[in-house]
Structure formats: structure tokens, C-alpha cells
Amino acid sequence: MKSNLKVVAEAFKTRSDNDWENERIFAVNKEEGRSTFVPFADTEEMKGDPSYTRPWIRNQSSRYLLLNGDWKFHWVKQPSERPVDFYKPGYDVSAWKEIPVPSNWEMLGYGTPIYTNITYPIRNNPPFIQGQRGYTVEKEPNAVGSYRREFSLPADWKNKEVFIHFDGVYSAMYLWINGKKVGYSQGANNDAEFNITQYVKPGKNILAVEVYRWSDGSYLEDQDMFRLSGIHRDVYLVATPKLRLRDVHLTSVISDRFDKADLCVKADVKNYGKSAVNASVRIALLDAGGKTLRTFTTAAGNLAAGKEICLPAKASIRDPQLWSAETPYLYTVNLELLDASGKVLEATTQQYGFRKIEIRDNKVYINDALVLFKGANRHDIHPRFGKAVPVESMIEDILLFKRFNLNTIRTSHYPNDPKMYALFDYYGLYVMDEADLECHGNMMLTKRESWKAAFVDRVVRMVERDKNHPSVIFWSMGNESGGGPNFEAAYQAAREIDGRFIHYEGMNDVADMDSRMYPSIESMIAQDNEPRNKPFFLCEYAHAMGNAVGNLEEYWDYIANQSKRMIGGCIWDWVDQGINKPGEAPDRYYFGGSFGDRPNDNDFCCNGLVTPDRRVTPKLWEVKKVYQYMTFEEVGENNVGLRNHYSFLNMRHFNLRYVILKDGVPVAEEEFGLPDGKPGEHRTIHIPYLRHLTEDADYHINLEVKLKHDCVWAKAGHVVATEQFLLRERKQKTEVPELSASLQVVEERQYIRFRAPGTEISFDSKTGMMIGLRYDGQNMIHGQQGPALNWYRSISNDPREWIQPVVALRGFDWKLAEDGKSASVQSQIEVKVGQVNIPYTVRYRVYSNGRVDVAADFTTENNFDLPRLGLQMFLNPSLEQVEWYGRGPMENYRDRKNAAYMGRYKTTVTDMAEHYARAQTMGGRTDTHWLALTDGQGKGLRITATDTLDFSAQHYTDKDLWQVKYGHDLSDIRRAEVVLNLDCIQRGLGNASCGPGPRPHYEIRKDTVYSYSFRMEPLR
Structure with a gap:
């Protein structure tokens, strides 16, 4: 009864003495926000530091001390269990374990990572942190991590102002130095800076941080993510003179003709000393090569003790290099804080880019x-x-x-x-x-x-x-x-x-x-x-x-x-x-x-x-x-139109490479520089490709726009844009096989076997299934599972549930041709999926040379959105090698195939699997003319579409993938055999996991008959 009363009391909680349950308290003794920079003793030291031109590199300033590394750490599941006095210098933490800083403690085995999108992991009763029945917080109400470490204050930091800086802590923290409480902070991804000058001492110091997993700030950190805790970004100390450059704000004014730019600087200077001082800030603007373009100074005058002043300054340059994402030109702005005699008290630097942002006609313009x-x-x-x-x-x-x-x-x-x-x-x-x-x-x-x-x-x-x-x-x-x-x-x-x-x-x-x-x-x-x-x-x-x-x-x-x-x-x-x-x-x-x-x-x-x-x-x-910045169009014979959609880069920065493919195989290629072409301009490019294109093959041209020179993010030759055009389509011919042998028909119980030298093709008259496709003694079909309806897929954008179908044979007949060299077989089958019927018919023409022509018709009803229609068959485990002529090389689907070009590709069944965190249908290839599955000696099965078909070859069925949770567990369900899906049509992917499903023209239409056909033949 007492526990129930406690739950009721918690639910109606109206006040708390905890800072971390008070929305009005989110900063105690914390410095105001400022721009990111580190002080140096002088400009010479600053320019020699590796971070001078690469600010993400570890700083080695004499005024900077990084506190990352192994800290002593103690974790409890709720505040009442925390070591309350751990911050005191005499508290023994020698038996504590260590934790790396920065880190999230859940990633190291302390407490439970929680992923939730919208629902709070705590009871939704702001600003309070309360448990909720059935939630993780019922067992881990509000974990507290206690961090301790020592640091030695550099001797030359004497008489300096010392600040400690936290780049990020989830979600609330208290800070102590040498047993004295410094302050409190919330805001897990905002920085927190504290002035600890009065708390530190020469030599060894003890730093203690108490971190709460949940706080009232957690109500404002309800992002769609794993909820993780701890000191997750850098911690460091900086030392400044008593007269400090506290903040810098850089802006610019660029002329309408972009031939002049004003660098506008606001330097905030604060006097932490006990008496008034005269000070000034000297500013230097340098180009990307390190050349000084302008030097100018702004004076603070007589700045009283404890006061802060914002010093404005401005300098102009002609013909500025402008920053954009395409041309990220950076200037360097160096600032020196000077005393009355002109001595440098400290120096700092900022990388800066000139650029103008405007909204015109409801569009955004940069420069x-x-x-x-x-x-x-x-x-x-x-x-x-x-x-x-x-x-x-x-x-x-x-x-x-x-x-x-x-x-x-x-x-x-x-x-x-x-x-x-x-x-x-x-x-x-x-x-x-x-x-x-x-x-x-x-x-x-x-x-x-x-x-x-x-x-x-x-x-x-x-x-x-x-x-x-x-x-x-x-x-x-x-x-x-x-x-x-x-x-x-x-x-x-x-x-x-x-x-x-x-x-x-x-x-x-x-x-x-x-x-x-x-x-x-x-x-x-x-x-x-x-x-x-x-x-x-x-x-x-x-x-x-x-x-x-x-x-x-x-x-x-x-x-x-x-x-x-x-x-x-x-x-x-x-x-x-x-x-x-x-x-x-x-x-x-x-x-x-x-x-x-x-x-x-x-x-x-x-x-x-x-x-x-x-x-x-x-x-x-x-x-x-889709995002590429060059688009192509066919412009007459041997010409290609190219439009530049970059905002700032000229076509001259790029080369164009073309490749001619015959039935997916490269037969000619060339690379050359592109002509002058400003952003938005169109150029017609002459492509001297082969003029004599035969009628017995498909011809495509692949186009690639490539970087001409190295840049900071890629080497010369990196491809930035691509396209493919069909130059000539194969003239279709009806192929009639030349047959010498006759078929022998053997009927054994319900089985019908068609035999010829080196060939045996078998059917089951009770199921209507092809159960054997044997060439030279090797059965291509595994487990008597020849072509059968495949209606299912399991992806995040579809209803994932597998429904066991009920299969009924409605008709089966066969007939030997008059010449005895071929036979026809027809199966009429109805599959019931829940309340939905999917009738389909498969017609086979079996030839004595081992060829089998397959044609299938599928009928859809009006009350079910089918994800796919096609045939699935299980093949001999030895057929691991896959080659195809169709779209590739990567996985592609009806509404996601722009990057997958027609070509001839090779891989393995194993490597056709994708790396999805949640196991699901994968590995599709569209617009396939033919595919071949072979063993290590090149023997196997070739399938040729009358038009084209889509396929996938995996070691899993879609039902297998639905039943397993994690992508990394696929090895647990891997089949030895090859699961070959030959799709007549498959629904588009869409984005329905959160958003619209496939566009109507990518859906499988209702009340429609879909048909396709293909040929199977041996590779000997």
C-alpha cells in the first residue's frame, strides 16, 4: 500500500528542491556563450600550432590544457545511491574504475541505452524526473555518473584567469574544483564554460563532475535518437590574462558588384583585474596563402575593473575571394590583445569566409x-x-x-x-x-x-x-x-x-x-x-x-x-x-x-x-x-548536350569520359577536357563514338564528368556526374532451336519426366510444379522447388507480416509435339493469401536440347495491394556465381534505379546481400535481359527474358528475412541453396515508413493481368 501511495504522490508532484527538476535553473555560475577559439601567448606561437589552419586538430597552445582521457568513474542507477561526498579531496576513489572522456557511459556497459522517437523515457510530468511502470526508468530511475580526475596547473598560468570548458554533457552536471562547488549546467549539446580562477591552485588540482542522466532539460531533448549519457565531448582548460578577449564576432558587408568587402569585427574585451587598464585589439586579415592583406586596430580606452566592452572595427579589401560550398575559400583573421605599451597579452585566430546570403523572389542566393x-x-x-x-x-x-x-x-x-x-x-x-x-x-x-x-x-x-x-x-x-x-x-x-x-x-x-x-x-x-x-x-x-x-x-x-x-x-x-x-x-x-x-x-x-x-x-x-550538378541530353547524332547546374564552378574544372558498350561490354572509350561553360550554361559536346552499330546488339553510351584536378575532398578523376543513353536497340529475332534428339516421356506415379541425352526435366502433376531441371546429371533445381508464385516481400515501407498462403492446383496438362522433340506443359494454380486470391498460369515449352521456355500470367484482385508478382525457384547450392545483363551494379528497383546503368555485371549470390540493420528484402536488379548462375567451372543455368525482367538471387527467402530481426544474424538463417526470384513486376519502394508510399505508376494495378516470359537453358 505504501508503494502505491508513493506512486500517486509522485504523479501529483508540484515542486522539487533539485536544480535538475526546475525549468528555471539551467545555468549556475556559467559564463555567457561565445564563439569558439583558443587563446595563445602570442601570434608566433599561434601560427606554429597545427590547429592554426586546421582548427579541428588538437590544439597545443601554452594557454590550453586538454582534459580528455581516463577519469575515475562511479555509476549508480538513482541519485539516492550516489557517493554524495565524492568531490571532497579526502574522498578515496582509488578503487573506482576508469572511464574515457569523452564517452557515453551506456556504450561502456553502465546502464541501458534507450531508443525512442517521441515518447519520453520518463514519466511525462515536466519538470520532474519520475519513474513509469514498465519503463526502463522503473529500474534505473535517474542514473548518476560521478567523475573524478586530477590535473596539474601549468606554472606559467599563475596570475591568469582560468576557465574550464565542456563542449557537451548529457544531460545535467555539477562541477567542483578542489572540493568547492563551482556551478551547474544543462543543455547537452551546448557548451558550458566556468571561470575557475578562484578555485584552482598551483600544482595538483582535483576536478569532480556529477552528471545526471535525466533533468528537466531532458524534456527539451526529446529527439528521435538513442538516449545516451555522460561527458560526450571535449573538456579543456584555457588560461587568459586578466584582460581577456572574451568573444569575437565577425561579419562582412559585400558590395553589390562583389568587388569590395568590409570585414566587420566586434571584439569583446573584459577586465578581470582589480584596476582600470588601457587596451586595444590589433586585427590582421590574411589570405589563404598566409599573406597579410590588412592590419587595423581598435582601442578600448580606459576599461574599468570588472567591466566588459565591445570594440567595433572594420577594414576593406578589393575583389574578395568568396566562400561557398563549391569554392570554400577561407581567410584568416588574427586578433592580438595589446596592453597600453603595445605588448601582446594574448592572441587568437578565426577562419572566415566572405559571402552574401539573400532572399530574392522567394529563392535563396549566395554571392x-x-x-x-x-x-x-x-x-x-x-x-x-x-x-x-x-x-x-x-x-x-x-x-x-x-x-x-x-x-x-x-x-x-x-x-x-x-x-x-x-x-x-x-x-x-x-x-x-x-x-x-x-x-x-x-x-x-x-x-x-x-x-x-x-x-x-x-x-x-x-x-x-x-x-x-x-x-x-x-x-x-x-x-x-x-x-x-x-x-x-x-x-x-x-x-x-x-x-x-x-x-x-x-x-x-x-x-x-x-x-x-x-x-x-x-x-x-x-x-x-x-x-x-x-x-x-x-x-x-x-x-x-x-x-x-x-x-x-x-x-x-x-x-x-x-x-x-x-x-x-x-x-x-x-x-x-x-x-x-x-x-x-x-x-x-x-x-x-x-x-x-x-x-x-x-x-x-x-x-x-x-x-x-x-x-x-x-x-x-x-x-x-539525383543531386548531381551536371545534366545531359541527346542532341542529334554523335552529340550530347551538357548543362552546368553548379552555382559557381565552370565546366573547365572537369573532364568528360565516354564509354561505348555493346550488349553491356565496353568496346570504346575516350576522355577529354570540357570547354568553358559558366553556371547555368549549356554546351553541345561532340562525341566521336562508333558510327557502325550493328543490328544484332544493344549499344549504350555511358558518360562521366570527372574532376580535372585534386581538391580537398577528392582526387582528380573523381566522378561527379553520370548518364547513360541507348544508342541502338537490338533488332529482335525469333530464335528457333535446332533439335536433333527426341524427347522420351516417362510417367512415374504423379511425375512426368522429359528425357533426352544430357537432359531430364520433371514435373509433378499433383502440384503443377517443375521439380527437376537436370543437365548432364546435375540438377539445377534444389529440393524439387521449381518456379512458383512469389507475391511477398518484407521491407520497412510495406506491411511486413508474412501470411502463409494456401495453394490449390486448378489444372495441369501436357502434350508432346508431333515431331517428338518438344513438349508443352501448363499449370493453372490459385494461391489464397488471407482473403485474397491470386490465380496464375504457367506455360512451359520443353525442348530436347534442355531449353525451357516459360510464360506466366498473374491476375490481381481489387482488394489487396500486392508488393510483387513473379516466380521463385530454388537452385543448386553450387550455382554461386552470378552474371547478368541489366541494371547494376548496385541494388535497384522500379523507383530507385537512376544510378544503376545497363551493363554486364558479375558477382556472387553471397555478395548480392545488402547491409540493412533490420533484415529485409534486398538485392533487386531491374530491366534484366539475361542472367546466368554458374558453378566454379562455368556450368549452370542461363535465363533470358523475352523483354526484360527483375531478379534477385539470395541465400534467403523473403519469409526468412521477415522472421529474423537483425541484419547481422543473416548467417543464422543462411540457406545453402540459391533462392532465385524472377519478378514480372514489383511495387516501387516509396518512403512509407514515414511519408508517402510509391507513386501510383509504381504500384501494381488491381484487377489486372500481368504477363511475362523467359527462356531457361543449360550452360555446359
Whole structure:
């Protein structure tokens, strides 16, 4: 009874003495937000530091001390169990284990990772942290991690101001130095800086941090992600003189003709000393080669003790090099703080790019050029390290963005690690920088006055930190939190700091642009045509969960060529949020529910264009093709039209390579430089391909636009755009086999066997099935499972459930031809799937040379959306080698095949499997003329379509894939035999896991008869 009363009391809790249960307390003794920079003793030291031109590299300033590494660590499941006095110098932590900082403690076996999309992992009773029956928090109410380490204060830091800086902590933290409480912070992805000058001492110091997994801030961190905890970003100390350069704000004014730029600097100087001082700031602007272009100074005058002043300064340059994602030119701005005698007290530096952002006619222009934002959303996640993403992984993501034609990243849904922005600037990406603000599970917080300051703080700290980065084009105030006055206040606060355009999908009226998530193409077009004087952006679309990203081209055909207000969109999302379990192999990826976490949203976190370990998926190849910046068209004989859709790059930066293919095999190629062609211009390129194209083959031309020279993100020769055109189609001929032998017919019980030298083809008259296809003693069919109806697939965008069909034979007959050299067989079968009937007929023509012609008709009903129609057969395990002439090399489907070109490809059945975190249907290939499955000696089976067909060859059935949960468990269900699917038609993929399904023309029509035919013959 007491426990029940406690639950009731908790449910009606109205106040708490805990800072972490008070929405009004989110910062105690914390410094105001500022831009990211590190102080140096002087400019000479600064220029010699490896971070000077590469700010993401570890800093070696004498004024900087990195505290990353192994810390003593103690974990408990709830606050009442924590070691309350652990921060005291006399408290013995020698027996504690160690934990690496940065890290998430759940990734190391402390507590439970929880994946949920909208539902709070705690009871939804803000601002309180309470358990919920059946949830993980019932057993782990609010885990607390106690961190301890020692550090030695450098001797030359005496008489300096000392600050400790945390780049990110989930979700709330207290700080002690040498047993004295310093302060408190919330905001897991905002930085927190504390002045610890009065707490440190010469020599050894003790640093203690107490981290709470949940706080009232967790109500504003309800993002669609794994909920992980701990100090997940860098921790470091900086030392400054008593007169400190506290902040720097860089902006620019560029003339309308772009022949002049003013660098505008606001330098915030603060006097921490006990007396007034005279000070000035000397600023130098350097070009990318290190040449000093301008030096100018601004003076503070007599700055009183404890006071701070903002010093404005400005300098002009002629003909500035402009920054864009295509041409990420960076200047260097060096700042020196000088005392009254001109002595350098400290120095710092910022990389800066000049660029002008404008909205004109409801479109976005950068440096006077129209820009379309071709992007993806990206969560901070690493399969082994969680949210403590290593720099190497950051760079890998950015290089993949660049190499696959994405120019925009939305930092969903929180500010990224500061190092990421230096990388964005350097490599060239447009950024929608998003505040750590999502109350998806309780949108009423947006309207509550008591939460306003917390909303504003999260937006302001983001803007203050990232304001100097040229890559940041838009601010985003948060995600999926509804609308209300708290966002109005956040907008005004951000606008007072910076003039960049502000996005917020949840309240378009307060933002500078309209935004939508997951509209159908029809809905998108309708909104684009609304009479609103704002750009229109898809902040999330093309939900890439599992085998997905259908009809992407049709979105972009409208956005790029027809829209009135659209400026682009960001696919959801970049990387599957699959994580490892401690101690397990690094290629095993888990999602919601895998850890016993409750509540959870299963695999809804696995929506990536790349796998957790950043393997490229076929989805990303499709994105690269659709997002490419060159388009092609056929222009008469031997000519190709090429249009430049880059905003800033000339065609001269690229080479063009063409390859002529005959029946998918290259027969000629050439590469040459492209002519002058400015952005938006069209050029006709002469291609001297073969003039004599025979009628007995298909001829295609493949075109590749390639980088002419190395750049920071790719080597010369990297392909940026591709296309394929059909030059000549094979003239179809009816092939009549030459037969010498006659068929021998053997009837044994229900079996009918057609025999000829080296050939035996068998049928079962009770099932209507072909059960044997034997060539030279080797049966191509495994387990008597010849061609039979395949109606099922299992992907994230479809209803996944397998329904056991009921199969009934409605008719079977056969007839030997008059010449005795061939025979016809017909099976009429009805398959019942639940309440749906799928009648189909298969007609075979069996020849004495082993050839079998197959024709099938499938009839659909009006009450069921079928995912596929075709025949499935099981083949001999020895037939592991696969070759085909059709689209490839990567997996492709009806509405996702733009990147897959006609050609002749080889692989193995094993390698046709894809790496989906959740096991599902995979490996499809479309528009196939023929395929061959052979053993190691080239013996096997060739299948030739009368027109074309789609196929997949796997060691799993679709039912197998439905029954297993994880992609890494496929080895547990792997069959020895080959499962060959020959599809007459398959439904498009669409994006229905969160968004619209396939377009109508990619659906399987109801009340329709579908037919196809193909030939099977031996390869001896």
C-alpha cells in the first residue's frame, strides 16, 4: 500500500528542491556563450600550432590544457545511491574504475541505452524526473555518473584567469574544483564554460563532475535518437590574462558588384583585474596563402575593473575571394590583445569566409547565385562510441557528403561538436544549424512562460558559439515542438545577435521560410503554390528507413525545374543509428528494444543513407545521381548536350569520359577536357563514338564528368556526374532451336519426366510444379522447388507480416509435339493469401536440347495491394556465381534505379546481400535481359527474358528475412541453396515508413493481368 501511495504522490508532484527538476535553473555560475577559439601567448606561437589552419586538430597552445582521457568513474542507477561526498579531496576513489572522456557511459556497459522517437523515457510530468511502470526508468530511475580526475596547473598560468570548458554533457552536471562547488549546467549539446580562477591552485588540482542522466532539460531533448549519457565531448582548460578577449564576432558587408568587402569585427574585451587598464585589439586579415592583406586596430580606452566592452572595427579589401560550398575559400583573421605599451597579452585566430546570403523572389542566393540546398539530416552517432564521435568519423561523413553530391547538412537536432563547423567551413558544406530543442512529447512547453528562458538560452548559445562560421547559412530554432510564444522570444533573441535567416518547421509564421516534413509530391506542389512571400524548404523528406528512397528524382524534377518558392530539402537521414553492445563484434548493430529498453521504437532509428559504420548503400548512389550538378541530353547524332547546374564552378574544372558498350561490354572509350561553360550554361559536346552499330546488339553510351584536378575532398578523376543513353536497340529475332534428339516421356506415379541425352526435366502433376531441371546429371533445381508464385516481400515501407498462403492446383496438362522433340506443359494454380486470391498460369515449352521456355500470367484482385508478382525457384547450392545483363551494379528497383546503368555485371549470390540493420528484402536488379548462375567451372543455368525482367538471387527467402530481426544474424538463417526470384513486376519502394508510399505508376494495378516470359537453358 505504501508503494502505491508513493506512486500517486509522485504523479501529483508540484515542486522539487533539485536544480535538475526546475525549468528555471539551467545555468549556475556559467559564463555567457561565445564563439569558439583558443587563446595563445602570442601570434608566433599561434601560427606554429597545427590547429592554426586546421582548427579541428588538437590544439597545443601554452594557454590550453586538454582534459580528455581516463577519469575515475562511479555509476549508480538513482541519485539516492550516489557517493554524495565524492568531490571532497579526502574522498578515496582509488578503487573506482576508469572511464574515457569523452564517452557515453551506456556504450561502456553502465546502464541501458534507450531508443525512442517521441515518447519520453520518463514519466511525462515536466519538470520532474519520475519513474513509469514498465519503463526502463522503473529500474534505473535517474542514473548518476560521478567523475573524478586530477590535473596539474601549468606554472606559467599563475596570475591568469582560468576557465574550464565542456563542449557537451548529457544531460545535467555539477562541477567542483578542489572540493568547492563551482556551478551547474544543462543543455547537452551546448557548451558550458566556468571561470575557475578562484578555485584552482598551483600544482595538483582535483576536478569532480556529477552528471545526471535525466533533468528537466531532458524534456527539451526529446529527439528521435538513442538516449545516451555522460561527458560526450571535449573538456579543456584555457588560461587568459586578466584582460581577456572574451568573444569575437565577425561579419562582412559585400558590395553589390562583389568587388569590395568590409570585414566587420566586434571584439569583446573584459577586465578581470582589480584596476582600470588601457587596451586595444590589433586585427590582421590574411589570405589563404598566409599573406597579410590588412592590419587595423581598435582601442578600448580606459576599461574599468570588472567591466566588459565591445570594440567595433572594420577594414576593406578589393575583389574578395568568396566562400561557398563549391569554392570554400577561407581567410584568416588574427586578433592580438595589446596592453597600453603595445605588448601582446594574448592572441587568437578565426577562419572566415566572405559571402552574401539573400532572399530574392522567394529563392535563396549566395554571392548573387541561385543555390538549391541538396542535403541530409545527420545525427551525432558512432556505432562503438555513441555520441562521442571521433574526428576521423566526422571527416569521413563530410567527405562522403561531398563525394556523393550533398551540399547541405541539417544538424538534426542539436548543435554539433564545434570541430564539425571548422570542417564544414574547410571542405565546403551549407549548414542549417539547429538548436538543441525538441519537446515532441509535450508541445505545451512551447507555450509555458516558465520555460521561456530555457528555450531562449538554447537558441542563443548556439548562435553565439557558431556565429563566425561561413558554412552556417540558416539557424534552426529546434524541431517538432509545436508553436508558441517561447519560439517567438527565441526568434527575437537570435535576430538581435545575427542576421542570418531563421528556420523552424513547427511554426512557419515566426520563421523566415516555410518548411514541411514528408509531404507527398502533390502536397509539396500545393504548398509551393500557396501565395506566401517566403522560400519553402523540406527539412525532412525521403525517409530512408531500410530499403527505401523511392521516386527521389520526381521530387527534384519539380524542385529544380518547376517550383516557385522551393529551395531544396534534407533527406531523413544520413546514418543508421545502430550501435554495438559492449564486448561484441563491431559489425553487430542494435536498435530500439535490443537492450531491453522500454519504451522503444524498434528500428525506427535506422534510416540512414549509410550504414552505422559508414558503408555506402544503394540509396546513397541514387542520391548522388539525383543531386548531381551536371545534366545531359541527346542532341542529334554523335552529340550530347551538357548543362552546368553548379552555382559557381565552370565546366573547365572537369573532364568528360565516354564509354561505348555493346550488349553491356565496353568496346570504346575516350576522355577529354570540357570547354568553358559558366553556371547555368549549356554546351553541345561532340562525341566521336562508333558510327557502325550493328543490328544484332544493344549499344549504350555511358558518360562521366570527372574532376580535372585534386581538391580537398577528392582526387582528380573523381566522378561527379553520370548518364547513360541507348544508342541502338537490338533488332529482335525469333530464335528457333535446332533439335536433333527426341524427347522420351516417362510417367512415374504423379511425375512426368522429359528425357533426352544430357537432359531430364520433371514435373509433378499433383502440384503443377517443375521439380527437376537436370543437365548432364546435375540438377539445377534444389529440393524439387521449381518456379512458383512469389507475391511477398518484407521491407520497412510495406506491411511486413508474412501470411502463409494456401495453394490449390486448378489444372495441369501436357502434350508432346508431333515431331517428338518438344513438349508443352501448363499449370493453372490459385494461391489464397488471407482473403485474397491470386490465380496464375504457367506455360512451359520443353525442348530436347534442355531449353525451357516459360510464360506466366498473374491476375490481381481489387482488394489487396500486392508488393510483387513473379516466380521463385530454388537452385543448386553450387550455382554461386552470378552474371547478368541489366541494371547494376548496385541494388535497384522500379523507383530507385537512376544510378544503376545497363551493363554486364558479375558477382556472387553471397555478395548480392545488402547491409540493412533490420533484415529485409534486398538485392533487386531491374530491366534484366539475361542472367546466368554458374558453378566454379562455368556450368549452370542461363535465363533470358523475352523483354526484360527483375531478379534477385539470395541465400534467403523473403519469409526468412521477415522472421529474423537483425541484419547481422543473416548467417543464422543462411540457406545453402540459391533462392532465385524472377519478378514480372514489383511495387516501387516509396518512403512509407514515414511519408508517402510509391507513386501510383509504381504500384501494381488491381484487377489486372500481368504477363511475362523467359527462356531457361543449360550452360555446359
